[in-house]
Amino acid sequence: MKVKVVINGITFCEEISPNTTLLEFIKEKAGLTGTKTGCENGECGACTVIMNGKPVRSCIILAAEAHGAIITTVEGLAEKDKLHPLQQSFIRKGAVQCGFCTPGMLMAAKALYDRNPAPSQKDIEEALSGHLCRCTGYKPIKEAIEDAFNSHYN
């Protein structure tokens, strides 16, 4: 079957087998490896991308379901040579250790960032719910997201 997906502004029109996941499509057809495969079961959040404005776990969505969708991955977060405020704050606040959960965390935060300029603590916690990190103890990630909102909107 043929599927058309726009990823980070580039249109991909590809022949795929029906059981291809969106994650596989992103990695194999679009050649973007920033999105990470942690569990292939929607349990860890590492493969999160933004699909039509909402964060989704690309490992449990079929590429066919994304036909016609607009997708943003971690590679689409920065604007030319300027990092997104979230990327900047992740660096500043040391929200990164091994880096494997980072792309998913960033995309979950970006989806929140785009729809809610003044999220509460609870909104941030909900956005990160089900996103696993084994290195940081989460606090630096939460602080980085808060910091990105504060520095951008204040």
Place this chain on the structure above:
Amino acid sequence: MGFSIVGKNVERVDAYEKVTGKAIFVGDIKLPGMLYAKVLRSPNAHAIIKNIDFAGALKSEGVVAVVTGKDFNHRFGIAVADQTPLAVHKVRFAGEPVAAVIAVTEKAAAKALKLIKIDYEKLPCVLYPQNAVQKDAPVIHEKFYQYKLAPWVSPGGKNVYQHFKVRRGDVDKAFNEADIIVENTYWSPYIHHVQLEPHGAIAQYNHDGSMVIYTSSQAPFVVQHCLSELHDIPLNRVRVIVPYVGGGFGGKSDVTIEPLVSCIARAVPGRPVKLLLTREEMFEGTVVGRGVYSHYKTAVSKDGKILGMEIKCYLGSGGYADYAVNIVSGIAMSATGPYEVPNLKIDCYGVYTNTPPTGALRGYGHPEAHFGAERQIDMIARKLNMDPAEFRMKNLLVKGRKNAIGQIMTEHSGRVDVCVKSVTEELFGKPKPEVKGNITIGRGIAAYMKMPVMPTNVQSGAIIKLNGDGTVTMSVGAIEMGQGSYTALSQIAAEALGIPMEKVHINTEVDTAYSPYEWQTVASHTTWGVGNAIIIASKDLKAKLREAAAKVLKVDVDKIVLDGEKIYSRDNKEKMLLWSDLALGYTSPKGTAVTSPIIGEGYFVARGLEKPDPETGQGNVAADWTFGCVGVELGVNKDTGEIRVYRLINAIDAGKIINPKLAHDQVMGAMVQALGSSLSEVLVFSDEGKIRNNDLVDYKIPGLEDVPEQVKVIFVETPEETGPFGARGLGEHGAVAVSPAVANAIYDALKVDFVDIPITADKVIKAIKGVD
């Protein structure tokens, strides 16, 4: 000593790549002509392989080859050579590789896997070490006596491949003289590292007998050595490349899947073969951690002095022992906890079990030892009617006291007493939180110590190349797996060279073909070992700069002054050179070459360490000890059994802190990980030995919602005599004493003593009902 870069919170050097998706992990690598492998694993924990029929799989679309144990019947293992990459004749744990399919796509390989038929004859299995040593337990390795063993391996008894002893003083006398004797058994279950990045490797075996392997490993040089021996290839023809590693925690140390992938690759010479483990395979198909049953008996005088301890520990090591043999000594040498115990009898046994192999897991024997040791302390204090902190203070390993293996503490060893005092003040100095509902608050502490469990002669190296513009490019053999080493090491280099941080670049990929040798990235020894190597390499680089400058300026070397990046003669400051003038070799105005390009190199090895005495365990084994103390404040909901940790405090004496922010986050991350093993994490086995919770829903690691409101890390910075700028290791230490501190706090709340972890809501409810 004033520092300009050490001790500062510089940003991580790897953060940019990681926030942009540019950081490359093994799973991201695609090589020309690459094939894909999938592995068929045993569903049985203990069984004879009667027959393997893979004819159907071989005919399946896209399949290139099928590999079984018959194709490669060679055993590997550095200490105990007891394992083949694919099972031969017998399987010893559920999850053991039995066959592999190589195909043009991963999906084709997975499809063909289902067509392989295997006949097994099931054998009785034994899952827990305390059962495996019993007379009626099944024998897991019938031909153990034929295996190649390292000299320090000392088997003895049913399924016991290693028996490590510590002997000091007269234990019988201590127990005869004791006023109080406290005796308990403890259990730290099998748990998993749950690194977010699953293991993966790509191996290529070539017709000329060479091999290249990309792997998510903490130990490229161990992998190189192992594959060289296993395939009988010279070391210089085995190339191991490690890109970024997405979390290790010990689970990617030594060798793990590399022998398997390398042996699969032999079936298709000239073609790279990629194997990425699924999450399910991560639980059952590679190493797990802990699995320690221990029996503690402590003799104490009525004035609160520990007189003696008799400890027996059994480490369930899984079907293969090589990954666990040194954990046995790690447990034994730390079994007392951070206390002076004049009379000791410690026996620690490494025991085969029909579970996935047990390997290193953040703490390497110390957390399992401390769970018993630090629970004992609180129970003894209660019997003495003494405050637990006060009882600890009387016995702590402070300056002048001797530890279990006979090392005497000095002023450089770290101040465990200060750590205990700091945590006590912080924990008890604040009012208890106000809570609603049927919640009772508890507080507890646990002190700890940890040594780097490693051979006595481990080497770390650094190469610092001076570039034409005066910047430097540094290579080390240590792996960046999230712990922040490359940032701390860059700081050490900048400090030692006297140049700004921006002028130091560290190569983020380790390649045995180009990188300096490194034992492996374990034991929290990178800052210490590699940091020292960097200081040596920096001195070498600066000495070479001085020599070159002396030639150029035509003065004696001892007159050359290195002032930051400027170089001049003491007698004539006008004639000044910059590092960049000398970096690629100096050429005179006439065009004559005068000096050579400059590279600094340094290797570090600890001096004066020795192996423990085989009968007494005594010896100068530990390069250093990092001491600390954990404090926990929690609430137990008596209706639901739910435990909520409000405050988690850790005071650690890790010597000079190179980067406080990174160090803080290492300790915090380790504590949160250990909170998981205290409250929720356990691998649940069926009676048949199959892991029942092999996914991230049923194996519950902490999420954001589980993190305590307050996590406080207090650094006590007693400089380490042998460390770079006074630094000691700290990567694992945050995890060592969380479980006993949690259990001690739960006793404070409920007056119930838990002797096994995790302490789940179910267990709490049962205990409350039992008590009421």
